Amino acid sequence: MKQKDLLEKNKITMWSEEKVSDFRATLLQWYDENKRDLPWRRTSDPYCIWVSEIMLQQTQVDTVIPYYERFIETLPTIEALANASEATLLKLWEGLGYYSRVRNMKVAANQIMEEHQGKFPEEHKDVLTLKGIGPYTAGAVTSIAFGQPQPAVDGNVMRVLSRLFEIDLDISKASTRKVFEEMIRCLIDPNRPGDFNQALMDLGATICTPKNYSPEKSPVKDFNASYLNETWENYPVKKKKTKVTEQTYYTVMVKNDLGEYLYKKRPNKGVLAGMYTPLMIDREDLNEEGWKSFSQDDVCDSRVSQELELIISKSYDLKVKLNDQPKGILSHVFSHLKWELIVFEAELLEEDTRSSQLKWIHADRFDEEMFPVPTQKVNDLIDTLTLF
Structure with a gap:
């Protein structure tokens, strides 16, 4: 025209x-x-x-x-x-x-x-x-x-x-x-x-x-x-923004006896493509059959940490011990998504995995790595006080 x-x-x-x-x-x-x-x-x-x-x-x-x-x-x-x-x-x-x-x-x-x-x-x-x-x-x-x-x-x-x-x-x-x-x-x-x-x-x-x-x-x-x-x-005329999708993840910072933390590389497509984050488990993936769905106030329930340990064992061939209480709860907003990250610390007990998608990084090297902002937030939270 x-x-x-x-x-x-x-x-x-x-x-x-x-x-x-x-x-x-x-x-x-x-x-x-x-x-x-x-x-x-x-x-x-x-x-x-x-x-x-x-x-x-x-x-x-x-x-x-x-x-x-x-x-x-x-x-x-x-x-x-x-x-x-x-x-x-x-x-x-x-x-x-x-x-x-x-x-x-x-x-x-x-x-x-x-x-x-x-x-x-x-x-x-x-x-x-x-x-x-x-x-x-x-x-x-x-x-x-x-x-x-x-x-x-x-x-x-x-x-x-x-x-x-x-x-x-x-x-x-x-x-x-x-x-x-x-x-x-x-x-x-x-x-x-x-x-x-x-x-x-x-x-x-x-x-x-x-x-x-x-x-x-x-x-x-x-x-x-x-x-x-x-x-x-x-003016200007603008339609209402599309509602932001909210997702909740249990974010587990696994630490070994060398002072290193475990990170997983995300897929090459999608949010934070190819970047490293801690182990992230969608809240919807937890097996809540037989016990009530918990709210944010219930995240200290020991059944949560036990369920996360089981999922990590099956998914990554890692035996870990989680603290029953989360380190904290963080949020990060993308243009179309809002992540709520319930952060747990965990101690590595046994490792059988050889996955190329997993990477151990020492806390002293955090500043050298190319972490996305959500990972930086988790690192900062962990860095304030380590439990293991």
Whole structure:
């Protein structure tokens, strides 16, 4: 569908050329005076910009900065990323979550080495072929690094445009993003496309925020239909979030007489793919026949630890002794899941297993390993006081 038809279909009337020109000038003047000083804005290297954009997905700017600086220092080029071991990548990414992002980056780096002679492609269509890069990231990199007038539409930008134009479209729908992309094509400054995209992002992150929004403080308030009509509280339109699935796991930290703890490698697909966690037993897998299902207040029941010992013996060929009382209860929230981890400590009595999925790691080496955040939380809990 052509740009004009897509906007007309959704009853969106764009501004006159004069108003668009005034908007660009106003927004960019504000950006020049107030832009955030971020390390990836001090370079035009597409590799650095790409790394920052991938890290910034689902992660706050302040959190990303030290990760970005460490990543670029360790892997300063596309070739270095392509040649990096998975262990190095996961350690650099440890704590950011969504580990598929960095795995996809390595695949994309190898694509660039093989298909583009190690040089980040300039053509927007070529950037879109790289693993893990979608329309937003492709638009951000090509506009910022190469000065191409490509839209980079994220949640911040959709929120800003929804309020500027009183857009009633549900921003959680993929089809809505295409509408906003066409709007940006009408608005973007052809001479400073990267700065324009970043200005909209900064506006959404600092002033046109989801909550505590004060439209009267916005530099573009005179262009803001929802401010002028006092309807800004209605935008953006977004359907309710999908309910988060809750799962409870009995998480057992088995310790041997060498001071090492036992970890299991997770499957190569799914949540925390390929990462190490303690032994995790789904609460639903316990055999509760003949005795009541227990609540959080009942986790000290000795039958729980006995049942866990039996499951570990059958599943891993390990004979262990659990303490009847749990060390503590932790929680970790993913985008679609909430894990409740009831943590037990256990002493290894006998080991017959030879599973390649299991790994013993000494407590002194915790900081050297590439643990996901839930495992780090368990390690920290255990590290406060050991019972064996």
